[in-house]
Amino acid sequence: MKRIWIYLFVIFWLVPDAISQTGQIRGKIFDFRQNQLLVGQLIVLERHQAEQTSRRETETDAEGHYRFQNLEPSSTDHYTVFTEFEGRTYREENVIVTNLASNVTVDLNLNAFTSDLSVMRILRHSIFLQPVPDHVHGEAVHVLEFLSLENRSNLNFQQEFEGKILGCLLPLPSGIEQLQVGISTVEIMEEVAENPVVIPAPILPGKTNIQISYLLHINQVVDLSRLQQFQTESLQLLIPESVPLVVQSKDLEAKTPQTIHNTVYATYETARLIAAGRAVQLQLKLDRSSSTLFIVLIAGLAICIVGFVITMVIHIQKPGQTDPVELETPDRQPDVSWLRKSNVSDLAAVKAIRLEFITRLDEMRQQEKVSERVYNRVRREQVERLEATIAQMQE
Structure with missing residues (x-):
């Protein structure tokens, strides 16, 4: 019976007190630039209740702390705490005071950022070019840029541009279209119109990945040059072999080709x-001659292979027929007129293709995929053409 009276006492006396209790929001104001708490700093508290907003003010005490007391707990109302300092507003929004969480701490850190460029690094900047077939406005390339940034300080990095505070600026080439930008904290790419690209949010301490996508028209010269905002440890340019662009840059060195997604x-x-x-020179020149010659040589190689196949089929279909006596014909001098019009790089490409062709022909003979007669005739022709190419290269 005594225990029941204790329960009733708790219900009728302590629970009403808990329901009717008031809450408070307190905290401190710290200036990172001065590395000290601020005394006498004005703090504003706004209560958002349905469509009404009420306002209270206070100042930090001698220890840099503030306190708003006698706040009515509510699960539907919310508060905003803010202060203005050196022309900037620092705020904390959507603060809720309830019976279960009646004492809420909100600290405001002022100047918790840095504009020191030395704390920023671009660990890797990779630029991929991809062809855009049948573009409505002529030839174009799709450019993908991947940047891995690192903020080496313990403060957020910000820059001031045209009177606005933003994360950073990333200059891009002129004349680009369909610009899209995404960062590691955002799941989708957002289409923007700015160039240079503006990253509005501060760059947090640690690593941040940025992806940029755009279209760029191909003229005689494709200029990807730009100003690197931050110290860059590695800048990489990757061009598919199908894109006839030759790099003309003193800042880049040719490396081993890479195979990515075939x-x-x-x-x-x-x-x-x-x-x-520092400005980085990234100029590429359109080289139509080498690409056209390469296509012609590939087409010729395909025609020769088709000829081999037809010859093999005829030879297999007539196993009982002996090879006819080959009539001796005077050897034709290989046609070198078009070789004389080719430059050194084109001749080197022709030489490499001839060697590859002869090597493949030898493999086919070893595997008995072609007759000895066909092998001897075609190989002699290819060797003569190879010798003519080498002779032209030595002139």
């Missing part, structure tokens, strides 16, 4: 660090 990329990379604020 596509072979010619790879170029900087040999040294790029200082912050």
Whole structure:
């Protein structure tokens, strides 16, 4: 019976007190630039209740702390705490005071950012080019840029641009279209119109990945040059072999080609660090002659292979027929007129294809895929053409 009276006492006396209790919001104001708590700083508290907003003010005490007391708990109302300092507003929104959480701490850190460029690094900047077939406005390439940034301080990084505070600026080439930007904290790419690209949010301490996508028209020269805002440890340019562009840049060195998703990329990379604020030359020249010649040689190679197949089929269909006596015909001098019009790089490409062709022909003979007569005739022709190519290269 005594225990029942104790329960009734708790219900009728302690529970009403808990329901009717008031809450408070308190905290401190710290200035990172001065590395001290602020005394006498004005703090504003706004209560958002349905469509009404009420306002209270207080100042920090001698220890840099503030306190708003006698706040009515509510699960539907919310508070905003803010202060203005050196022309900027620092705020904390959607603060809720309830019976279960009646004492809420909200600290405001002022100047908790840095604009020191030396704390920022671009660990890797990779630029991928991809062809855009049948573009409505002529030839174009799809450019993908991947940047891995690192903020090496314990403060957020911000820059001021045209009177606005933002995360950072990333200059891009002129004349780009369909620009899209995404960062590691955002799941989707957002279409933007700015160039340079504006990253509005501060760059948090640690690593941040940024992805940029755009279209760029191909003229005689494709200029990807830009100003590197931050010190860059590695800048890499990757061009598919199907894109007839030749790199003309003193800042890049040719590296071993890479195969990515079954596509072979010619790879170029900087040999040294790029200082912050330095202009990087990334110019590419359109080389139509080498690409056209390469296509012609490939087409010729395909025609020869088709000829081999037809010859093999005829030979297999007539096993009892002996090979006819081959009539001696005077050897024709290989046609070198078009070779004389080719440059050194084209001749080197022709030489490599001839060697590859002869090597493949030898393999087919070893596997008895072609007759000895066909093998001897075709190989002699290819060797003569190879010798003519080498002779032209030595002139």
